[in-house]
Amino acid sequence: MPTEAKDIFEAHSRSLRELLSENGLGLYLPPYQRPYGWSRDKVDKLIDDTLHGLRNLGDMPDSFTFLGTVITIHDINHVTIQPVVKTEVPAKVLTVIDGQQRLSTLLMLVVCLHNQIRQSHWRVFKGKAPDPEDSGLTNLHEETVVLLKAMGSAFYEKQQIGDSPIYPRLIRAFQDQWAKKLKQSQYYSPIAHLVYNYAKLVDSEENIIKKPTDFRPKPRENVGYGEADLVKRFSEMRNTLIRLVRGKPMEEFEELPLVSVLAEKVDLQRALFNHPLDEEFCDWMRKLDESAAESELVRLVMLGAYVLNRIALTVVKGKDEDYAFTIFESLNTTGEPLTAFETFLPRVVMAEGLSDYQESDAHRYMLAVQDHLSRFPVGDRLQSATRELLVTFALAETGTKLSKRLADQRVYMKEAFDRYKDSADERECFLRHLRDTATFVGSSWDPGDEPRHLAGLDAAAMTDTVKLCLGFLHDLNHSVVIAPLVRFYSEALYAGDDRRKKTAEFEEALKAITAFTVFWRATRRSTGNIDSEYREAMAGASLTGMPPLARQRRLSDGTLPAPVVDINALKAELVARLEDVKHGDIPNLATFVARASAIPLYKVSRPLTRFLLLAAYHDSVEDPEHPGLIKHGKVGASPCLTAEGWSDEIHLTIEHVAPQVATSGWDETFYAEKDGVHKLGNLVLAPSGANSSLSSRPWQEKRVLYRALGASSSDEARSLLQQAEANGMSFAQSTEELTELSHYLPHLRALGQRMESWDVAFMEQRAACLLRLAYARLGPWLGLTWSESEDASLVIAAFEDLEGEEELDSEEELGT
Structure with missing residues (x-):
């Protein structure tokens, strides 16, 4: 027979009295529930909502203050309760999946009101029974005593036997335990401790005629999260109630109704006390001074009765935890799920x-x-x-x-x-x-x-290259690579004598993953579903026979092969995926250069574009045989593919040579093709502070600025700028400001050496140059040995046919 909805959950609206005062009921907070954390604003709102509901009750006797839904499971077999004395658990335990913050706050409100009513009752009666002839005081005494008993049953239940008979209604897993024997009972959590101590105090003073102790809890030391917040909220609640009952106006709260209102409105009496009040009692209240101690007690009794009888919640009981969480997710609109x-x-x-x-x-x-x-x-x-x-x-x-x-x-x-x-x-x-x-x-x-670090490994493990690659992949929002990196990182953590070797392999894996990502992404207008490539490698769907990289991956045939965290195997797998016709389909350098040249990389991903340019510029110098281009120089000639170079985007940001929007002085063919100006060949890294001067000025002026900004010395930069001004050029910034921005940057200096016009043909030539330089820098990271074996024009034509077939990978956001 199929399961029906009623077998999965049931929901009933309950007043606070109906929910909390049921005989044999215990509310239980599982260990995953967060510590108490309501702010003062939330507690104040609950009190103000209560006051608003009480005032409305005078005109609308059907009014309630509804505080939402509480999700529970009825733990019949006590499987969620730890620790437990099974023979002494309350008869009915509701494990609270959602609503513990509200329940804890409501219990505090009941305790706080109970305490204030006891104090106020003493001020009126001094522990003596009223004269039976005094109908007003007699009725007030009786209503107060009945209310105190009802409120007490809402926050604790007293067992018939045992030397620890006080059971708080609400306790928390691991910290608390219901038990009738003192040596077994424990109430250590903030809410259970507060309720238990107050209940013990009330119970100990029940038959003693003396001024009741005013309950003012203090936070314990070293209790953990929640204690200080809970005690502070209780203290604030106490001060608020004292001011309200004494009729002192508080801007953030509505006032309590006057005693005379209660005396006049029978519907209000029935709503609060479930019966009309004695007429002589009402006459007596009509004559009361609103500032008298008796009036304060009446107002407290009104508020206490409203809290018990007119605050309502919907209690949903799920079949088990899984169902309860599902219900919570579907019903939750204001709370925060675990x-x-x-x-x-x-x-x-x-x-x-x-x-x-x-x-x-x-x-x-x-x-x-x-x-x-x-x-x-x-x-x-x-x-x-x-x-x-x-x-x-x-x-x-x-x-x-x-x-x-x-x-x-x-x-x-x-x-x-x-x-x-x-x-x-x-x-x-x-x-x-x-x-x-x-x-x-x-x-x-x-x-x-x-700062980034590799926790658990030697400080030397965080090399400049590691910082660079992690910074790039993070800025690219390429989070799928964390999983394979964690596998190599974890191997290094527990490598023992091989730690240095395994740490080096982690860096090798990071470099290989970075290079693979750059080559893959640079040849596509989208992510090209790159996430699937990494997932297949993790899961064992290998092109090279590499076992799953995941720690515990059961294959379709039921086998559980040992994971292989091997740098050479990973490189071979990534290379195979890059070159395979059904995956990356980049078999050689010519294909890579042709495809990447045709992509508007600036639109696809700016982090990717910056990284490619930095890789091309690294230790490169001007190429005197090809003005405007660069070539590899000596080690240290112009280092920029570094962690500092990556993070220093203020000094080197992406700038378009031919402006993004067509202006006079630029070849119109740049703008004939959509997004043509966003291709790599038209992009350059330049100091961001010079943007206003570079702007959209003609090429012959722009190249002068490039040469000055990339000058080998400040004197050279100043001389070039002064000569340009003498020839009639003007800049948005002063010569000194631009000189300050200049650094020896061969890629800018090279652009300034091109005397010919800036056209599409040269843009494509420059793109090919930059991509080959980037490949020479990054290819060894992956172990690539590409050759130039295919005609570039044929590659471009084939690639254009494929562009329309690519789809965005919905699992990954493009870098901005």
Whole structure:
């Protein structure tokens, strides 16, 4: 028989009294729930919404303050409860999947009101029963006592036996435990500790005629997240209630109704107390001074009754955690769902054993992951960071292309980890790999404001080339490469005596991946589905016979081959993919040059364009035989393919030689072809500060500026600029400003040496020159040995036929 919706979940609206005061009920916060973290603004809004609802109740007796949906599961078998004394657990336990912040705040509000009502009751009655003849005071005393009892049952339940009979309604996994024996009970979490201590105080003073103790909790030391916030919110709540009850105006809150309003409106009485008040009591209230202590107590009783009876929530009970999370995701509009890592963490704790977890390696690994994710505030940024981390981890761990959907990520982490439930060693390898992934992402890929480093490896491992390549790939938003890089990084971490060798192999892998990405992307108007190439290599769909690079990849035939993290195998695989006709289809240098020359790279990806130009310019000098072009020079002649060169975009940014928009003085054929001016041959790296002077001026003026900006000395730059001004040229900046911007830049100096016009033919010649220089620099990183064996014009024609067939890879954003 098919499962019906009613078998998966049920939903009922409940007042706070109906939800919390049920006999034998316990609310349980699983360990993945975040610490208490509501801000004062949120608490103030809850109080103001409550006050607004109370005032409206006088005119609209059907009014409620609705506080949304609470998602729970009814844990009949106590499978979510750790630690547990099973014989002493409340009869009905609801595990809270969503709504713990609201429930914790509401419990604090009930406790705070209960405390204030006790204090106010003492000020009126001084611990003595009222004269039975005094109908007003007698009714007030009785209504107060009944309300206090009802409120008390909302935040705790007292067991019939045991030396620790006080059960807080809400406790948290691992920190708290319901038990009737003092040696077994523990209420250490911030909310359970606060409720338990107040409940004990109330219980101990129940039959003692003395002024009740005013409950003012203080934050404990070394309790962790949530304690200080929760205690501070309680203190602020207490001060707010005192001011409101005493009738002191507060701009951010509505005022409490006057006592006379309660006396006059029978519908309001019924809504608050479920019955009309005695008429003599109403007459007595009509005569009360609104500033009297009795009036303060009446207002507190009104507010307490409203909180219990007119604050409502919809309680949804799911069949199990998976269904509950699915329900939460579909219903949630204002809350923030738990990340897939937060719901995975308790599985790790349970697998290790509660008593052993704190001292385990698993705990250290999980702390490292938490440390990485703690950089991101709860909300979209944390969700995004967690999604990206788990997508990368799944690819590195099992070669899986994991969806970014929260439900899919939860299922993957659960099922992948559960495969190792019978092997402590395999569990450790899984968690360690997750830690390595998070560490690499947080320290090497995107360290925020911190400098990049390879955590766990020698400082020397972070070479200039490593910084350069990581910076480029990150700016390209090419996150799919993190997974293969993590595999080499992880190998280096645990290499022992071979660490130096494995660290060098990590750098070799990074260079090979960078070169492959540049050659692939430079020959396509889109990403060319490059992500799939890396995923297939991770998953074992190899062109060269390379085993899966992923740590644990089960093939279609059911076998689980040992992963091979081998730099030579990776290079051979990437080369094969670059050259194979069904993949990269770039068999030789002529093909690469022809295709990349035809691409408007500036429109495709600016980071890619900058990297290609830097690779071409690196240690190059002017070519005197071909004015306007450059050639390889000696080592150190003009280093720019460096980490500093990559990050220094202010001094070297992309500039169009022929302007992007047609102006007089430029060959019209540049603009006959759409995006023709965005091809590599028309692009140059120049100091960004000179943009206003370069602008759209004619070529013969522009080349003078290029020569000056790339001059070998300040004196040469100044002399060139002064001569140009003497010939009638004017600049947007002063000679001294432009001289300050000048550096020895052979690629600019070379452009200034071209006396002929700037035309399409020369642009194509220059593009071929730059691409060959870039290939000579990057080809060895991948182990390429391309030859020039194909006619370039035939390659261009074939490539133009393919352009319309390419599609954007939806998994990766183009670099900007």
